[in-house]
Amino acid sequence: MSLYRTELRRLAKRRFTRWMTVLGLLVLAAVVVGSFFSNQKIDAATVAKAERAAEAQWQRDVQINEQFRAECERAKTAGTAQPGQFPDDCSVITPPPREAIEAQWFLPSTFDFRENFGFTLLPLAAILALVGFIVGASFVGAEWSTGGMMNLLLWRPKRLTVLLTKLAALLTGVFALAVTTTALWFGSFWLVANLRGTTEKMTSGAWQSFALTGLRGVALVVVLTAVGFGLASLGRHTAMALGGVVALMVVGQFGLGILLDLSGVKFAEAWLLPTYAIAWMRKKVVLENWDACQATYFGECKPETMEITWQQSSLLLGVGAVLILGAALWAMRRRDVA
Known part of the structure; x- marks a missing residue:
């Protein structure tokens, strides 16, 4: 054997x-x-959903940015702004460009x-x-x-x-x-x-x-x-x-x-x-x-x-x-x- x-x-x-x-x-x-x-x-419907999510996220960023800028201007006008709370010039507070929010961030794995x-x-x-x-x-x-x-x-x-x-x-x-x-x-x-x-x-x-x-x-x-x-x-x-x-x-x-x-x-x-x-x-x-x-x-x-x-x-x-x-x-x- x-x-x-x-x-x-x-x-x-x-x-x-x-x-x-x-x-x-x-x-x-x-x-x-x-x-x-x-x-x-990933199919066409998934990509479209991601694009809608990216658009919604950009809209939220724009809204938050506008609110923050309004707060800055009110605080500067009233003189109640705390040191370091807002920038010296409130006009620099601008929303991100639309292309900064990419749809691929919202695609599933x-x-x-x-x-x-x-x-x-x-x-x-x-x-x-x-x-x-x-x-x-x-x-x-x-x-x-x-x-x-x-x-x-x-x-x-x-x-x-x-x-x-x-x-x-x-x-x-x-x-x-x-x-x-x-x-x-x-x-x-x-x-x-x-x-x-x-x-x-x-x-x-x-x-x-x-x-x-x-x-x-x-x-x-x-x-x-x-x-x-x-x-x-x-x-x-x-x-x-x-x-x-x-x-x-x-x-x-x-x-x-x-x-x-x-x-x-x-x-x-x-x-x-x-x-x-x-x-x-x-x-x-x-x-x-x-x-x-x-x-x-x-x-x-x-x-x-x-x-x-x-x-x-x-x-x-x-x-x-x-x-x-x-x-x-x-x-x-x-x-x-x-």
């Missing part, structure tokens, strides 16, 4: 794997349903696939990565804590082969889940855009950009799944991976962020891991330091900036995953299994 197929079946039949997958899919489904009901298709879909790929990757990390940690952690790993090594006494086969089966299952879910995500939001928005201006370049972002999301899911597997294998318990991540996020990220902020460190976000995950998905993140004002020729103040690119993020994620998995393999080879 193939060890790889056995591990695939074990992964699929684990109740924890099934429930975590269902929970993750329910959260994603809730996002799609929420997007559907919070958006509306609509889902523009080209403009909005890219932002949905980050939460998709984050939720799938969380599911993959927890499933990966529990898949090998449960084997250690229940003694299943020792029994498996009696049947197949090659330590590294067993561990790498379990990892390969895990990554295959998570990859299939991520690809399938991403495809369904594309289809679901395409349907939302057709029914509650628009799919106009979708070019081949836009599709290529979305597809590459989706592939980066799948890669992020696979890498974090491998990291969860490696941490749990190192600690020989699921809690090692989950506890390590909680400690990293609470102490290493939030605590470090507060410390860097209090210390006045420039671009403190560059020291936080979520910044690199976002840069990986969005291709780059631009950090700004408003304490350093760079005056332009026209006197405009522009902040000092720092770019974090997806290439830098890939290096950090890749090196981190390789180190953790390498340590797990070394520990499997060197440490006592019992």
Whole structure:
């Protein structure tokens, strides 16, 4: 019997794997349903209604402006105006021009696939990565804590082969889940855009950009799944991976962020891991330091900036995953299994 197929079946039949997958899919489904009901298709009647609302708002602004100007003139004539209450010349109080009130301000939310879909790929990757990390940690952690790993090594006494086969089966299952879910995500939001928005201006370049972002999301899911597997294998318990991540996020990220902020460190976000995950998905993140004002020729103040690119993020994620998995393999080879 193939060890790889056995591990695939074990992964699929684990109740924890099934429930975590269902929970993750329910959260994603809730996002799609929420997007559907919070958006509306824009038609001629909706635009006409928005134009009437803009006209009514302008009329109210004109009325309020006239009242304020009349109050100013009465107070100036009676000499009862308080310092700073009105301008020196009441004639400067004029209503806004009609074109200042735009009808688009009064349009309901609509889902523009080209403009909005890219932002949905980050939460998709984050939720799938969380599911993959927890499933990966529990898949090998449960084997250690229940003694299943020792029994498996009696049947197949090659330590590294067993561990790498379990990892390969895990990554295959998570990859299939991520690809399938991403495809369904594309289809679901395409349907939302057709029914509650628009799919106009979708070019081949836009599709290529979305597809590459989706592939980066799948890669992020696979890498974090491998990291969860490696941490749990190192600690020989699921809690090692989950506890390590909680400690990293609470102490290493939030605590470090507060410390860097209090210390006045420039671009403190560059020291936080979520910044690199976002840069990986969005291709780059631009950090700004408003304490350093760079005056332009026209006197405009522009902040000092720092770019974090997806290439830098890939290096950090890749090196981190390789180190953790390498340590797990070394520990499997060197440490006592019992």
